[in-house]
Each structure stands twice: as structure tokens, then as C-alpha cells.
Amino acid sequence: MDNSNLVLRTKLIDRLFHWSMVSCFMLVALSGLSWFFPSLNWLGYVLGPPQLARVLHPFLGIAVFTLLMCMFVRFVHHNLFVRTDLTWFKHIMEVLLNKHGQKLQIGKYNAGQKILFWGIMSLISLLFVSGLMIWRAYFAALFPVPVLRLALLAHSVAGLALILLVIGHIYMGIWVRGSIGGMISGYVSRAWARQHHDRWYEEEIAPTKPLPSKRHG
């Protein structure tokens, strides 16, 4: 492949954070679902027998939270809302129907991705706090039962919301060809960058051309 046609979008360290978090998240989410929907009890066996899954779930949850906090630090400056995000919102239907002809002034992440970012970060924080509270082996005894009930409900609501958000995120990765490969290798094509993140391309990529793109991701 002609490297000069590729641009680095996600650095190695960020990709490592992302995919290690994904691995833990899958296990945590599936075991969590096995308790929320007991008819899907078998999902919990990704972590071994049910008792073992109960032991591992909170530790893996802490790993997810920690990795997401690392990603927060690395990604937050790209995900602050800016005025041009309004353009994207105004054209949301065209975006979804893949019919946007005009440049939408999309930065490194589009407004939908920013919503996802803040949604994930707030939900994982709620899951972290409520999860510690209902952690029977260590902390649950510190809280009165009515508080535990609220924490359990909050944990379930936040868990469901987060999993649904992530399903949407995965779908967008499948729908927008080039994204998953980009998140694995770190590189996307110039055409991809122009098509999906025009402002990012113009501000960060185009000025450096004709760059022989660096491979030290």
C-alpha cells in the first residue's frame, strides 16, 4: 500500500488503551447482562462459573474505568464542543443517510462522537461509584440498605445505557468503512479523512503535505 496516501489518526498508545479497555469491557458487560437478564445467564460464563464471574466483574470494571480515564485525558481536548458542531447537528439526517455533500466543518471527532465520548465518560463514572457501593465483599456493608437499592438501580440503568451506546459505537465503526481498520493500524486514508473529518484534515493534515507519513504511531 502506498503509505503517502495514509495519515496517522490514532497513536499507538491510544489504540492500546482503546483495545485493552474493549477486551475488559466485553467481559464486564456480558457478565453484568447475565445478572440483569437472568434468562441470559449463560453470558456470564465468559468469566467462568457464576461465583467466579461475581468475583472478577468488579475488578475488570475498575480496569475499564481506569483505562477510560486514561483515554479521557488523551482525548478530552478533541471532544470539547465547538460552534461548528452545530453544522453537524443541523445536517444530522443527511449524515445518517450518507448524503452530505457540503463540508460540515467536522474536526477530529464529529458532534455525535463527542456525545458518545461524554456519555461513556459520565456513565462509566456512575458505574464506578455505584459499583463500589454495591461491592459486597468490600464496601456494601458501609451503606444502609435503601442506599444500596438506589445504587443497584443506578448501576443497572447506567450499565444498560452504556452497553446500548457502545452497540451504536460499534455499528458506526462497521458502517463507516475504514474506521475499524483505522483504530487498529492507526492510519486512515487521506480521502477518508477529508470525507469524514474535513476540518481536521484541513487544519491538521493538509498543511503538512506532501508528508511522507511517519510510521512511529
Add this chain to the structure above:
Amino acid sequence: MGMQSQDIIRRSATNGLTPLPQARSHEQEVAKLIDVSLCTGCKGCQVACSEWNDLRDEVGHNVGVYDNPADLTPETWTVIRFDEREDEAGKLEWLLRKEGCMHCAEPGCLKACPSPGAILQFANGIVDFQSEQCIGCGYCVAGCPFDIPRISKKDNRAYKCTLCADRVAVGQEPACVKTCPTGAISFGSKAEMKDLAATRVEELKGRGHNGAGLYDPAGVGGTHVMYVLTHADQPSLYHRLPDDPHISPVVRGWKEWLKPVGALGFIATLAGAFAHYMGVGANTTDETPPAEPEKELEDAGQGPNDNGRDA
């Protein structure tokens, strides 16, 4: 208990589409009736419970009251509560209550439990924990309106009174009933126990205990451990016995409302994504060699294109 495996009416974390073994569901409902006015606080029931169930709790400390151990534990399934109270006339009353699982007709523990078969409710009304299925999550603690289940630090499993399900299954009364030297604890069919309670309540009223009555709270569908209280109008006098126990609305919201809403959320999200993909097609990128920048506008405007570079 294995002996009762043919008369299960509820099983934790199991939906109603798969009926439980009910070949013996003609079984009578049983009940334990505790008459607090006859209790002397001797704790014989505590000893009998530990002995029959082979429980060896640590010897605790005196914490300034007669309650000993100070609370229910994974290895103490019943405790006599001693509450002092001065009535309106300034007369001291010592209110004793044998605390333990109430064996609710609508058990909050069973509703909350996520582990299939870890909590069973039998046709005779007994609610029993199946320890080998318990995962130690503690949801039963949150589900219980009476604050009864305790999770063991030794094995991370929940424990509580079994109503001596193993004894009842072979026609015996629970160990505490057998032991009680004052006859404060009776055991029989729920109907018989209600009759007995009615007689006792009449006697107590005749002796001036106008508030006497039966504690069989309707909020949890009635219980299979009932009390005759001298102050049935104020159950909370007896060491915070709930006046109107019911499964918390938060627990109901979590188990009865959020579950179907969550399931719909999954179906809608997955179906929506699939429908979108079928309708709109993959969002591909035209990778033909970059033309002059002026052409960008048109390039970006093109629809789905199979030339795209695959992920």
C-alpha cells in the same frame, strides 16, 4: 432441599415460561407463630437453631444490651431482641421479639436474586436459600424488607433461617419450636396458626392489651412466620419491625420495570442498526487518487461506492 424438589412455586432468576416442579403443590401452607407475650428471652431457640443447623458462631461481646449476638450473622439465624420502652403512664415495658426470616409469600430476596435457583419458595411457604447456587452478590440483602440475609465472609454466600425446611419435609416442627420452654413458638398449618393467634389475641385484649393483634403483613402477601404482638398497632416498637413491610419500589422498578424496558432498548437498537445498514448501505470512501482539491466537494457528495477501502 432435595426432599422438597417436587413442590417449588417460585425459583429465583427463572421466568414464568418454564413451570417449576409442582406435582405436590396441593401441599398445605405452614406457619410459625411467635407469641411475644409468652417469650421470656431465654434464648433456647437460638441454641436449638445453632444445634440443629450445626452453626458455630464466634462467641461475641456484651454490647450493653441483652441481644447476643448483637445482630443476625451468617451463622446466627435467629436472635432475641430486647427493647425497653416506657409507656404513656411511665410504666417500663420490656419488649422481646425473636428475629429471623419471615418467609414472605412475596419474598423480596427471591425477586432480587440474579442466580437461577439460588432461592426457592416451596408450596408450603418456606423460602430457602440454596447455598451452592448462591454467588454472593448480596442482592437479596437489598431485596429483603426485613433486613434478614447475611453474607458470610468465609464463603461469600448468603444465609438465613430455613424454617428448618429439612425437618418440616419429614413432618417435624422447626428446632426452635421444639425447644421453646414457654410455648411462645407454635408451628402448624397457616390456617391453624391464625386461629390460635385469634384466640391468644382475645385473651390478651381481655387482660387489657387493647393493641394486641396478629402480625401477618399484607404488604408482602402475608408471612409464614407470624407474631402475636401486644402492640400490634405499633410493630416498630419491637426492634424496628416494619409497620408496613413491602418490596421496595426501587427494587420493583429495577426488576419489574427496567428489565422489559432494557430488553426493548436492545431490540430497538439492534433492529435500528440493522435496518439502517440495509437501507443506507456501507459508508465507503472513494479512494481514486486524490484529484485537485477543488473536486473534494463533489467527491464527498457521492453515495455508496463499492470501490471503498474495506475496514
